[in-house]
Amino acid sequence: MGVPLIQQYRVAKYILGRKIRGESRYPLVLMLEPLFRCNLACAGCGKIDYPDEILNKRLSFEECMSAIDECGAPIVSVAGGEPLIHTDMPRIIEGFIRRRKFVYLCTNALLLERRMDDYRPAPYLTFSIHLDGNRDRHDASVCREGVFDKCVEVIRTARARGFRVTINCTLFQGETADEVAEFMDAAMELGVEGVTISPGYNYERAPRQDVFLKRRESKQLFRDIFKLGRGRGWRFNQSSLYLDFLAGNQTYRCTPWGNPTRNIFGWQKPCYLLVGEGYARTYRELMEATEWDRYGTGRNPKCANCMVHSGYEATAVNDIFRNPAKAMKVAILGPRTEGPMAPELPVIYLDEPQPRPRLVAEIKPAATGGCKSNKHVA
Numbered sequence: 172m173g174v175p176l177i178q179q180y181r182v183a184k185y186i187l188g189r190k191i192r193g194e195s196r197y198p199l200v201l202m203l204e205p206l207f208r209c210n211l212a213c214a215g216c217g218k219i220d221y222p223d224e225i226l227n228k229r230l231s232f233e234e235c236m237s238a239i240d241e242c243g244a245p246i247v248s249v250a251g252g253e254p255l256i257h258t259d260m261p262r263i264i265e266g267f268i269r270r271r272k273f274v275y276l277c278t279n280a281l282l283l284e285r286r287m288d289d290y291r292p293a294p295y296l297t298f299s300i301h302l303d304g305n306r307d308r309h310d311a312s313v314c315r316e317g318v319f320d321k322c323v324e325v326i327r328t329a330r331a332r333g334f335r336v337t338i339n340c341t342l343f344q345g346e347t348a349d350e351v352a353e354f355m356d357a358a359m360e361l362g363v364e365g366v367t368i369s370p371g372y373n374y375e376r377a378p379r380q381d382v383f384l385k386r387r388e389s390k391q392l393f394r395d396i397f398k399l400g401r402g403r404g405w406r407f408n409q410s411s412l413y414l415d416f417l418a419g420n421q422t423y424r425c426t427p428w429g430n431p432t433r434n435i436f437g438w439q440k441p442c443y444l445l446v447g448e449g450y451a452r453t454y455r456e457l458m459e460a461t462e463w464d465r466y467g468t469g470r471n472p473k474c475a476n477c478m479v480h481s482g483y484e485a486t487a488v489n490d491i492f493r494n495p496a497k498a499m500k501v502a503i504l505g506p507r508t509e510g511p512m513a514p515e516l517p518v519i520y521l522d523e524p525q526p527r528p529r530l531v532a533e534i535k536p537a538a539t540g541g542c543k544s545n546k547h548v549a
Contacts, residue, residue: 429485
């Protein structure tokens with residue numbers, strides 16, 4: 172497991188406190204998108220296809236602090252866009268650290284080398300660097316040559332300077348288990364804390380829609396990956412049961428309120444992956460006014476193929492608390508890679524919300540074409 176014990180302890184303490192108070196819906200990770208502007212134009216991105224008047228907007232320091240104070244989550248994932256473009260980002264990160272929040276600063280790493288002096292190594296700060304596989308696949312995914320090599324260089328520099336570093340890897344159509352296994356071996360050699368891995372979500376605004384994996388092929392791909400990974404010492408920045416879910420061994424409903432999103436438009440309903448569902452002015456309004464039961468696999472066509480960690484990690488974490496023995500077994504033995512897969516949730520795409528079925532638990536190459544031009548930010 173790639174998550175430090177102090178972080179595991181603090182998050183577990185937070186969850187237990189919420190459960191003791193009888194709260195059924197609570198956030199684990201604040202998904203903060205303080206801007207949509209980026210210096211890349213990835214084929215599978217759903218955030219950059221906005222006019223300049225939107226891409227030029229920024230959340231202020233005060234708005235970022237208000238977001239974490241409102242929801243109270245123990246972890247903040249700062250994404251975008253490319254967050255290092257935001258001129259006030261060092262101050263924002265320091266504000267979260269002063270609040271003792273674990274911060275994952277998600278970046279494509281192109282600006283990180285010259286901005287690294289703006290930050291200091293701390294147990295609460297992790298650089299989460301975007302790498303979608305090996306050199307050819309990642310450079311095709313981000314639509315620019317040389318980005319993979321730049322990322323590797325920056326990872327080595329950050330690790331040498333004492334920073335926590337993880338890799339955020341999204342799998343798309345055309346991936347093979349052998350490719351991913353080779354990538355995971357290379358990531359471990361770089362000394363990263365862990366890899367966050369998941370299949371990509373088909374953003375409606377993405378310029379390419381044929382690069383995304385379907386649900387069944389995602390599960391088989393992950394089974395093949397985990398089979399190759401036995402005994403190779405791979406570290407994942409995810410729970411054992413979420414990895415087991417990726418391998419098709421758990422029937423989970425997503426938990427969108429576990430990772431609430433605050434961006435330049437407000438609090439996004441129901442999660443950062445869906446567009447067009449509206450925004451709330453406050454976190455409280457998000458929680459109270461969102462029709463949560465109308466979203467998720469089997470309940471909304473937009474969610475049909477989603478298996479992204481932002482929706483299902485909170486579900487898996489909750490299942491760990493319900494079934495610690497099961498979680499420990501998977502943590503020791505790894506996800507099952509043979510035998511029947513767990514059943515899918517029933518499809519109930521109806522006009523009115525339906526009763527929930529009984530579940531085990533409640534609670535990102537890409538193709539070489541389809542790249543879009545963008546206004547590069549150096």
